[in-house]
Amino acid sequence: MSTLPAFNPPFERMALIGLGLIGSSLAWAARRYGLARTIVGHARSEATRARAVELGFVDAVMPTAHAVAANADLVVLCVPVGANAAIAAEIGPALAPGAIVTDVGSVKGAVLRDLLPHMPPGVHIVPSHPIAGTEHSGPDAGFAELFVNRWCVLTPPESADPAAVERLTSFWRACGMSVELMTAEHHDLVLAITSHVPHLIAYNIVGTAADLEAVTRSEVVKYAAGGFRDFTRIAASDPVMWRDVFLNNRDAVLEMLGRFVEDLTALQRSIRWGDGAALEALFVRTRAIRRGIIEAGQETDAADFGRRDHET
Amino acid sequence: MSTLPAFNPPFERMALIGLGLIGSSLAWAARRYGLARTIVGHARSEATRARAVELGFVDAVMPTAHAVAANADLVVLCVPVGANAAIAAEIGPALAPGAIVTDVGSVKGAVLRDLLPHMPPGVHIVPSHPIAGTEHSGPDAGFAELFVNRWCVLTPPESADPAAVERLTSFWRACGMSVELMTAEHHDLVLAITSHVPHLIAYNIVGTAADLEAVTRSEVVKYAAGGFRDFTRIAASDPVMWRDVFLNNRDAVLEMLGRFVEDLTALQRSIRWGDGAALEALFVRTRAIRRGIIEAGQETDAADFGRRDHET
Numbered sequence: 361m362s363t364l365p366a367f368n369p370p371f372e373r374m375a376l377i378g379l380g381l382i383g384s385s386l387a388w389a390a391r392r393y394g395l396a397r398t399i400v401g402h403a404r405s406e407a408t409r410a411r412a413v414e415l416g417f418v419d420a421v422m423p424t425a426h427a428v429a430a431n432a433d434l435v436v437l438c439v440p441v442g443a444n445a446a447i448a449a450e451i452g453p454a455l456a457p458g459a460i461v462t463d464v465g466s467v468k469g470a471v472l473r474d475l476l477p478h479m480p481p482g483v484h485i486v487p488s489h490p491i492a493g494t495e496h497s498g499p500d501a502g503f504a505e506l507f508v509n510r511w512c513v514l515t516p517p518e519s520a521d522p523a524a525v526e527r528l529t530s531f532w533r534a535c536g537m538s539v540e541l542m543t544a545e546h547h548d549l550v551l552a553i554t555s556h557v558p559h560l561i562a563y564n565i566v567g568t569a570a571d572l573e574a575v576t577r578s579e580v581v582k583y584a585a586g587g588f589r590d591f592t593r594i595a596a597s598d599p600v601m602w603r604d605v606f607l608n609n610r611d612a613v614l615e616m617l618g619r620f621v622e623d624l625t626a627l628q629r630s631i632r633w634g635d636g637a638a639l640e641a642l643f644v645r646t647r648a649i650r651r652g653i654i655e656a657g658q659e660t661d662a663a664d665f666g667r668r669d670h671e672t
Numbered sequence: 673m674s675t676l677p678a679f680n681p682p683f684e685r686m687a688l689i690g691l692g693l694i695g696s697s698l699a700w701a702a703r704r705y706g707l708a709r710t711i712v713g714h715a716r717s718e719a720t721r722a723r724a725v726e727l728g729f730v731d732a733v734m735p736t737a738h739a740v741a742a743n744a745d746l747v748v749l750c751v752p753v754g755a756n757a758a759i760a761a762e763i764g765p766a767l768a769p770g771a772i773v774t775d776v777g778s779v780k781g782a783v784l785r786d787l788l789p790h791m792p793p794g795v796h797i798v799p800s801h802p803i804a805g806t807e808h809s810g811p812d813a814g815f816a817e818l819f820v821n822r823w824c825v826l827t828p829p830e831s832a833d834p835a836a837v838e839r840l841t842s843f844w845r846a847c848g849m850s851v852e853l854m855t856a857e858h859h860d861l862v863l864a865i866t867s868h869v870p871h872l873i874a875y876n877i878v879g880t881a882a883d884l885e886a887v888t889r890s891e892v893v894k895y896a897a898g899g900f901r902d903f904t905r906i907a908a909s910d911p912v913m914w915r916d917v918f919l920n921n922r923d924a925v926l927e928m929l930g931r932f933v934e935d936l937t938a939l940q941r942s943i944r945w946g947d948g949a950a951l952e953a954l955f956v957r958t959r960a961i962r963r964g965i966i967e968a969g970q971e972t973d974a975a976d977f978g979r980r981d982h983e984t
Contacts, residue, residue: 442948466898491895491897491898492897493897493898495962510897511894511895511897513895540894546886549886549887550887550891550892550895551895551898553877553880553881553884553887553892553900554881554887554891554892554895554896554898554899554900555895555898555899555900556899557877558877558898558899558900558902558903559899560936560939561873561877561936562899562902563939563954563955563958564932564935564936564939564954565865565869565870565873565932566958566961566962567935567954567957567958568865568928568931568932568935569865569866569961570957570958570961571931571935572865572931574858574861575861575862575865575866577961577964578964579862579866580862580865580866580961581961581964581965581968581970582823582852582968582970583803583823583825583862583863583866583867584866584965584968584970584971585803585804585805585822585823585970586778586803586805586863586866586867586870587866587867587868587870587871587874587906588865588866588867588870589965589970589971590870590874590902590903590905590906591870591902592958592961592962592965592971593902593962593971594899594902595955595958595959595961595962596958596959596962596963597955599952599955599956599959600952602951602955603948603951603952603955604948606943606951607943607946607948607951610943610944610946613943614940614943614944616880617936617940617943619880619883619884620876620877620880621933621936621940623876623879623880623883624872624873624876624929624933627872627875627876628926628929628933631918631919631922631925631926631929632922632926634919634922636754636915636916636919639914639915639918639919640911640912640915642875642876642879643875643907643909643911643914643915644911645879645882646875646878646879646882646904646907646908647907647908647911649878649881649882649889649892649893649904649907650807650878650904650905650907650908651908652889652890652893653893653896653900653901653904656893656894656896658893658894658896658897658901659896659901659904659905
């Protein structure tokens with residue numbers, strides 16, 4: 361894609377807007393690998409800013425997004441997708457020509473839509489999606505290794521400067537990630553099925569279980585080892601972040617959800633009519649995908665559904 | 673329930689019918705804790721029987737269920753639920769009076785239906801459901817600690833002998849489990865929401881993803897860390913076992929599935945109409961359940977969705 365060397369000099373000043381799980385992890389990673397001379401951060405909440413200083417993953421915090429963005433050569437928006445437009449409007453006037461502005465959101469079409477109108481000439485927008493996370497939120501949840509061995513998708517607009525894309529690619533690679541480029545539209549479709557709809561149905565079944573009359577909530581909690589707890593893990597993810605994902609990737613999510621429900625209806629019919637062969641055929645088929653994920657290194661082949669009791 | 677001591681002498685001869693994940697784990701546990709003087713096993717496949725001898729978790733294997741059941745004071749059916757009736761018919765004539773017959777299936781109403789007609793007088797049926805498992809199957813998948821810190825539900829019929837129930841309770845406790853008693857009907861309802869429907873929708877979404885035209889299978893595998901991989905884990909469980917669960921717990925599964933789809937439809941509508949408040953309200957509510965599961969010791973509070981990369 362470019363003839364630049366695989367690794368470029370680090371950034372002078374990295375500005376993090378949002379200091380939650382991703383923002384703090386990014387700061388830890390940048391620190392560990394020497395990717396920015398100075399790391400400055402902004403969070404809306406004063407408590408979060410104070411905590412960031414206490415934990416020590418930033419060199420300084422500032423009370424406005426405008427202030428951290430000034431003179432930064434890398435600005436990373438680590439906020440729920442719905443907050444991007446307002447932040448872009450605020451930081452636009454502060455941005456220096458040549459600065460790279462990126463984000464870490466799970467939806468990419470909306471990022472270009474929200475950021476582009478506010479960017480002054482000479483500023484490079486290259487949206488990122490580091491596909492890494494845990495169900496924990498906040499500045500205390502971060503750790504430098506979050507990105508290791510994970511994929512990061514960049515969705516540069518057609519007009520993007522190849523050198524800026526290359527520089528950001530090197531940055532994510534230095535954090536331990538593999539980088540892939542695609543259009544924002546394709547990203548949003550891929551993530552709808554691999555992430556957004558899975559989260560939606562996890563949230564949904566946990567809600568359904570909580571509302572039952574015939575089965576108590578304490579029974580649900582007690583017998584969660586039968587499969588349910590794997591859903592609660594992802595249904596504990598940050599509510600505001602996920603609200604914004606669904607509001608901003610509506611079309612792709614509704615399309616994938618439509619297919620999911622269609623398939624589920626067929627399965628429901630197989631159960632009602634006792635069609636064991638149809639059930640077994642699906643259940644055999646899905647094993648192959650699991651195998652692919654383990655072989656691709658995106659999961660460990662742990663024999664315990666995430667339990668570690670018998671190992672520790 | 674009973675005035676018997678909490679722990680009774682071990683069984684003389686434990687017969688395991690089925691030597692897969694649960695059968696082999698049970699043999700390892702019984703061995704480690706000295707719960708049976710002799711452990712004999714039967715599996716339909718000759719290769720599995722040979723492997724069981726090789727691995728050494730049974731004292732002997734026999735080519736028929738009838739032969740292992742003879743003279744056993746504890747018979748444990750560790751086969752898919754759909755195989756119970758045929759096995760009961762085969763072992764019935766071999767069973768000695770006083771023997772306890774149990775199983776390990778995820779559906780309990782069907783067990784009584786399938787076993788009762790074949791049991792000679794003086795034989796005690798006490799169905800069990802040790803709620804423990806991994807996505808791996810077969811005799812090599814077993815380990816003694818599988819049951820530790822997990823719940824086991826017993827669903828004795830009303831006519832059950834309290835001494836037999838107590839003896840079996842002690843057996844499961846000695847394997848490390850907490851034991852709870854309930855009716856088979858209630859068990860099947862609880863498990864429909866905590867286990868059966870979660871497995872069904874996990875199988876379903878993995879199937880939906882595999883069938884997409886716009887997103888390739890390799891993309892699904894690559895970006896699975898966004899949430900999808902947590903579903904593939906449970907969608908890799910034993911296909912025949914799960915086919916039988918759905919065929920034998922049809923009514924409760926369809927009832928819970930109906931509620932799930934109803935809730936999902938409301939959620940879909942919230943996304944279509946941009947109702948962020950409704951989405952956020954659900955997402956906040958589901959976190960509390962997750963917290964309950966961690967507090968109840970049914971899950972570790974691991975910050976990594978089951979990944980261990982950054983720890984090893």
